[in-house]
Each structure stands twice: as C-alpha cells, then as structure tokens.
Amino acid sequence: MSPQRSEALRPAHPDAFFSGGIRFGFPSGQVVVTEIHDKGDLALPTGSLIAADPTGLIFPEEFEAFTQTVPAGRYPLRLSVARFSDDPGHVRVCAAVLVVQQVPTVRWEQALLPGQDPAKLGEGEFFGFGVDGGVGCLLDASLLDHFAAVLDDREDGTTGWVELVSGDGPGLHIAGTRTATLPGPAGEPSLTAFESGFGDGAYPVWFGRDDNGQVTTVVVDFLVLAGAERLDSITASGGAELDVRRDVSDRG
Structure with missing residues (x-):
C-alpha cells in the first residue's frame, strides 16, 4: 500500500456513495447517473479490516489490517455504480460501501496501515491498496489465512481465485453490478469481491465518522468520479456528507 497521486485527500463526491439518481458529467462530455445496489451483509468477527485484490490473497504475508477498526458484527454492503447515459449497458463501480451506522457522516479519514503517516503525504497523495x-x-483480518487457502490451487487442478472471478461460465463472474461472496468458516458471508472501477491501479479506502467520532461507514473508493462535475443541485440525503466539494478536475 503505497502513496499515489489523487485529486483530493478526501472523497471527491461522497454523496454519490449513498444516493442514486445523481448526474455527473466528465470533461469528455459523457454523463453518468449513480445507482445504489444492495449486496447483502458482510460478517466481521473482529472488526479488523483488510481491503485487497482477492487474486493476491494467496500470499497472506503481504497483507495487513488497517489501524482503524469497526465493532465486530454483520453489516450491509452496497455498491455505488455509475451508469453511462449514452450506453445504459455500461456501468462502473464507483465504490463499495460498508454501512456501519445509519447516521450522517460529517468527516472522512484515510484508512491507514501500521507505520503510515498522512502528515508525510505530498499535496494530492493518498495511501492506496x-x-x-x-x-x-x-x-475481516482474522479470516486472512482461511481465504488464502480457499483461493489457492486445489488438488483437482482448479484455482480458487480463478473460480471466484470467472465462475462456471465463459464470461466474468464479477462485473458491473455483479459481485461474488464467499462464506467464512462459520458459513457467514465473509468476503465480497467487486469490480474495481476502471480496472487495475491503486485505490484509497475511507472511514467516515459521525459527530461523536464513531465510524459510520467504510468506503472502498475506485475514483470513478474524481474528474467529474456534479450536474444536479446538491441535497442532503441518506447519511451523505453535507459539505460536498465541487470537483471539476480531469483524471486524464
């Protein structure tokens, strides 16, 4: 997890994590509309979190949990996606959103690994996985070794992570709004995999907090809207952050 350049040290459009029907425009002229898709629950036995590319979990020694945690429990997981108006079949995952509390988020902080210091980041940098x-x-970090074994090569010659991504058919099992969830040792939904925005790269994770400093949400942000301009008037709804910054910079 290394520093990468970003347009902001906070989410560009955090309201899009929570609300569907918001229109955004890109410098290219393309317009997208957000949608929110419920993806069931995620069970966290300890509340210690890891965000990762699941195809790399077969090397568990390379992963650490974030220093921030959430209370152990089972929480709803949602996808925020952007659907392109000129091609309704084209959607991109903006973010995976773990809902810890149904209360407004008033501030955001970067997810950090041990030893990472946000004060040492340059302008526009972030720590990304x-x-x-x-x-x-x-x-959950307590299940890292379990899923490393599940996703590794098997005696029958198949590979767990290939099956996770591709399923039984010729196409991708995980694409657009389609996700895949694996059970933990107790049979609860314990790993959910989702498409990563426009593909490979480094992406930040955000912890949202309420007025009392308690975690409200954990967001895996794929930066899809980082270069977009909001086309609709801003209204507060569904736990979205109230002070939304207008970002019109180009992602390139």
Whole structure:
C-alpha cells in the first residue's frame, strides 16, 4: 500500500456513495447517473479490516489490517455504480460501501496501515491498496489465512481465485453490478469481491465518522468520479456528507 497521486485527500463526491439518481458529467462530455445496489451483509468477527485484490490473497504475508477498526458484527454492503447515459449497458463501480451506522457522516479519514503517516503525504497523495486483477474485496483480518487457502490451487487442478472471478461460465463472474461472496468458516458471508472501477491501479479506502467520532461507514473508493462535475443541485440525503466539494478536475 503505497502513496499515489489523487485529486483530493478526501472523497471527491461522497454523496454519490449513498444516493442514486445523481448526474455527473466528465470533461469528455459523457454523463453518468449513480445507482445504489444492495449486496447483502458482510460478517466481521473482529472488526479488523483488510481491503485487497482477492487474486493476491494467496500470499497472506503481504497483507495487513488497517489501524482503524469497526465493532465486530454483520453489516450491509452496497455498491455505488455509475451508469453511462449514452450506453445504459455500461456501468462502473464507483465504490463499495460498508454501512456501519445509519447516521450522517460529517468527516472522512484515510484508512491507514501500521507505520503510515498522512502528515508525510505530498499535496494530492493518498495511501492506496493495489489492484492487479480488476477486482477488490473486503474481509475481516482474522479470516486472512482461511481465504488464502480457499483461493489457492486445489488438488483437482482448479484455482480458487480463478473460480471466484470467472465462475462456471465463459464470461466474468464479477462485473458491473455483479459481485461474488464467499462464506467464512462459520458459513457467514465473509468476503465480497467487486469490480474495481476502471480496472487495475491503486485505490484509497475511507472511514467516515459521525459527530461523536464513531465510524459510520467504510468506503472502498475506485475514483470513478474524481474528474467529474456534479450536474444536479446538491441535497442532503441518506447519511451523505453535507459539505460536498465541487470537483471539476480531469483524471486524464
């Protein structure tokens, strides 16, 4: 998890994590509309979180949990996606959103690994986790070794992570609004994998907090809207942050 350049040290459009029907325009002239898709629950036995590319979990020694935690429990997971108005079949995952509390988020902070100091970041930098297989996931750190074994090679010659991504058909099992969830040792939904925005890269994770400093949400942000301009008037709804920054910079 290394520093990468970003347009902001906070989400560009955090209201899009929570609300569908918001229109955004890109410098190219393309327009997208946000949608929110419920993806069931995610069970967290300890509340210690890892965000990762699941195709790399077969090397568990390379992963650490964030220093921030959430209370152990089972929480709804949602996808925020952007659907392109000129091609309704084209959607991109903006973010995976773990809903810890149904209360407004008033501030955001970067997810950090041990030893990472945000004060040492340059202007526009962030700490991001790497994606090399076009997918990301969330899981409890206590289950890292379990899923490393599940996703590794098997005696029958198949590979767990290939099956996770591709399923039984010729196409991708995880694409657009389609996700895949794996059970933990107790049978609860414990790893959910989702498509990573526009593909491979490094992506930030955000912890949202309420007025009392308690975690409200954990967001895996794929930066899809980082270069977009909001076309609708801003209204507060569904726990979205009230002070939304207008970002019209180009992602390139």
